Amino acid sequence: AQGRRGGVSRAAHAKRLAMTAAYGGGGVVGLGAAAFGVAFAQGRHAKKEIGVRKQAAPYADGLYGARRQGTSQRFAMLGDSLAAGLGAGEARYTPAAMIAQGVSNVLDRPVRLMNAATVGARSADLLGQVDRALHMRPHLAVIIIGANDVTHVGRPQAAVAHLEEAVRRLRAVDCEVVVGTCPDVGSVRPIPQPLRWVARRLSRQLAAAQMIACVREGAHVVSFADELGDEFAADPDLFAEDRFHPGPEGYERVTQVLFPAVLAALDSERPGDETSASVVELSEAAADAAQEAGTHLMAGGRGPRGPWALMRRVRRQPVPEVDEEQVGT
DSSP states (O other): OHHHHHHHHHHHHHHHHHHHHHHOOOSOTTOOHHHHHHHHHHHHHHHHHHOOOOOOOOOOOEEETTTSOSOOEEEEEEESHHHHTTTOOSGGGSHHHHHHHHHHHHHTSOEEEEEOOOTTOOGGGHHHHHHHHHTTOOSEEEEEOOHHHHHTTOOHHHHHHHHHHHHHHHHTTTOEEEEEOOOOGGGOTTSOTTHHHHHHHHHHHHHHHHHHHHHHTTOEEEOOTTTTSHHHHHOGGGBOTTSSSBOHHHHHHHHHHHHHHHHHHTTOOOTTOEEEEEEEEHHHHHHHHTTSTTEEEEEEEEETTEEEEEEEEEOOOOOOOOOGGGEEO
8 A cells, every 4th residue: 555655645746847848837846845955065076076077978960771772751859868889888889879770770761860868957948959850850850958957956847848838849740759757866986975865865756757857748768767776786798888878888778768659659669569558647647667678658548537558568679789880971
């Protein structure tokens, strides 16, 4: 019973945060003043532990599967340093490049990639990225955002509102949208306690509200939860040198979480990939999904209490190696 009450409480909070984002409101939802103060007080220490980011993200724009026939699929990557691929070292190890190659393989068509993501971006920066992306009239957009909104302790409802507007504008031009939610920043080891506890709470709250807002706008949403947590902590090779961003193998794991939703958005899934599926009231689905990495939500109709979501768990897809000889300009 206690677990159920906890789930209902998380769902109610996520719904309230998302509704505040939609209709306006001030303040920080769900974060006590003491925890808020702790986050600010320890922010500088966290940045010192993570270290200075000396490298830029690799430039991955181009035409993937350039030798394939047919009209190219236009794909835009938006978001923060995870979307940009900071720490990947080479373009072929960035999530954008691996997704572009995978879509090219599945559709047997060339894929034109434009990565508009920027290191350090917050949700407010998405609207400028969308402006850039709309110039190419994308068929597919993937967004990863939220970690910097947590580490800078901004207003979560404002972050959700910016993301919702970005998805709305992309969907208005018939672009399929896949969103990777805010990862559990508290699972990253260089961040000290008690900031890690605060970051974890904020991350899960933001992720659940992101899911509600984005599913309402017709996006496919994937929970990152603690994807960068215990598994990464047990294997240092998954991290880049800064111990905060993934390295090449880590980005492969991140892409494996995203790619099933990309296939679903393109209506290109293979039979047998799905391990479970259920239709759940949207806020409850979001609260549950925020706790488990890889959970995929999409619109599931409308019930008596409001919108529902189809909540799916799908086997991770092997990520194809990028054939650099078939990447054109």
